[in-house]
Amino acid sequence: MVVKTTTMRWLSDIGLRSGKKTTKAPLGILSFETAKTMSIIISLYKSLSDHEMLKLRNVILKSEGVLYLNSNDEDFLLNLTCAERLEDLDKAATFLARLGQKCSNLSLNRFDVLYTDLKLGVLDVGKLEYASKKAEKKIQKMENLILATSNLYSALEALTELEITERKLSQWKKSSHVMQSQKTNFDLFNQKISFQRRQVHNFRETSLWNQSFDKSVGLMAPILFIVYSRICSLFGPYIPILPRVSLSTIMSSHPREISKIQPESCLIKQISRSGPMPTTSRPNFVRFYSRKSICFSPEGSSFGANNNRVFHAAGTSTVGGSGLATRYANVIILAEKYLDTAMTIDDDAREDLYMSLPESLKTLVRSKLSRNVRNADDDFLAEGWRGALAEIMGWLAPMAHDTLKWQMERSFGKMSFNTSPSVLLLQTLHFSDKEKTEAAIAEVLVGLSCIYWCENRLWYDG
Template sequence: MVVATMAPWRHKAVPEANTLGILAFDAGKTMCSLISLYHSLSDEEITKLRTEVIKTKGVTYLNSQHECFLLNLAAAERLEELDTAADTVSRLGRKCSDPSLSQFDLVYADHKVGLIDLRKLGYSTRNTPKIISKMEKFVSSTRSLHSAMENMAELETSEKKRQHWKANNYNYGKHNFEHLNEQIGYHRKQVEHYKEVSLWNQSLDKTVGIMAKVICIVYARLCCVFGAYISNCNCYNDSNCCCLLEHRELYKKNNCLYEESLYKRVTRSGPIPKGSNNKTGVIRFLNHDVGEFDKPMSSGNNRVLRLAPPSTVGGAGLAARYAEVVLFAERCLRAPATVGEEAREAMYEMLPEGVRRKVGAKLRGRWRREEEEGEALAEGWRDAVEELLEWLLPVAHDTVQWRAERLMEKARFETRTTALLLQTLHYSDLEKTEAAIVEVLVGLSCIYRCERR
């Protein structure tokens, strides 16, 4: 079964009736996700994650200083993205004529419980980049088909309006009728062309087989890169491993993952001694159980997303709002002329009542000193706000980017590497984040008041 899954496109051609058709778009989006995942696990990207991303000031101050925690988080999110792709491939596979593909959920489950030697799945072998390149070409042509069909739908709507006008003897103009007919004819040919060269005309077995192999390769790579944090990896785990905890244990205490005694012994991310107790809060992510694989996963990263406790910005449901506030603050500082009083008031109303009270209390204290310090007060606050935004802005931008990639652009065919939740405000300590935002808003108010005067 496994061997058949690894190279199903070498089988004999299947009947044309078994082509993807409208399922091409579902398959194309899954291919995009797999391509993105594949590239996110390259040596370059993993080095960047370990040496740059998890060491940025916003991440270390607001989310965690502990590499083990952050790398666990990255492993969990990438694994869940792969599970979502595997769920789609499994669903498509049930329509395949190849028995090994129609039961891909069982093959994937065997990988996840450690029954298959992952060393046989080479991420960096010569053949894998060729498979990825083939997928990228399919995605490109399917993206073009999607766009052409959208244009065609708009023209067909115009055609219906034209027929209505003609039936009611409206004077639409002969030239316009001819031009519309030419456009419709051109786009119909375009749609037919892209159907021929895209996933639309590919066999279901061939397409599912390609994606099935890439899923297995990506899973093996995940175990290679994050093996210490994924259970049942049967080829890359060190003899020492992290304590095994359920996902729900992840955010017990975002700012204190280790017991003091353990933290003194651990200076780098990576395997934790087996003698460590689960109470330390060191996490190793669990694969889903075999039965759990069949549960719907269309909600994407919701399981990892939901784990943020109320003590975090995301757990309090404020990540998107606070990101917007930080970005608005940048605009107030860099281009104050573009921000009117109504916009300032609207931004202020976005803040929770507790934050508004803190801003008001701090400002009242500042106004009492205003007459003594004068312009120097504004200049000092400008420097302070600049310094705060220097590390707040990247996290806010990544929060917006993450949401755009996962929530608002699902219909698009994107293959670029996506941002991780650990880069966003979702996992940020709520108290620290609100304190920083209060300081920024107080500083902007001081600058605004002094400059207006």
């Protein structure tokens, strides 16, 4: 049961009605991590639009690669979707709570308590409306700040390089006789670095660098709450563990477009096998949310996969659980390059590709080669293999690209400010059945070898 409380009044215009004057201390160097978190919150917001949810239902969950390698159990895949989005939201809330501790507004300062209460279902979501004019206005403000902060980040990187050069030039001038022509070059360089410093100054003025903690958290907090209520509106009717929200305040025109998620799938268990996954296979170890704190992740965690419990739910029979997702993704993308270009695959390239494989896959490739190449009719073999490989790569390559994209989007060291909906883990090779994935990769590599053999009348028995 939802317990309505007046503490939710702050959400309508958070940070503006506090009796205490807001702090003037700017974010400064924290502006970049703030912009990154702000980007992730907006990305989550956009991923829950009607368009994106229909795309999830009609395109992603029905893609051939996902159905064959991961699972054809739609309930299970939707369960993964919800769990991953909530986990990302929790990680954003972790950073927001740390920023909130530096706020003078009492509501923002105790953001962790309010977020915990919301997840426990003891706060009324009230007028938190997805896609409302007020929400869209806040999104636009944040996107403008993110753009300015991204420009500042790039400008500071460029300035750093120029200042390194400036120091080197200064040392060189002290130890050398400078000619008149060289003085002209120095003047041009000084103009360039002066312009760059002005650029940095201007971006600091318009970016998050000069924004207060109260204003920054005040922009993000309501959207984060809206995202949570939106998730509840899409998945809550079928998952009792999520708090109920008032459907009259949710701006979803298709609240039941997603297939029913069974109550028993409220837990994500370790996935021991995949593709297709029977309905009876249900998760363990990963709850949708924690009742004892605001987040899954420990203090100081990032958006990297190391603290992602959904990520670690993959069993040893999956590609991700075996630690081979990145390795196999790179092999598939390299094979795609050889297939799609007119370039000849020379012996060195084939050797490098072969040596990048784990021993089990090498054995499988050798076995398939011995059965396919020696008895092949080379008149039409190359063209036939190209057609067959194009069909396989049509569903295998997108999963490889999404695997690397997922990792790039969540890279610990990468300062990304992308606000587009991010790739879901279920779109990658992470939960793919290892045996099926290796069979598909082996088929591609054998096909490339056959094409090479036919076109060059040579055969290399790796």
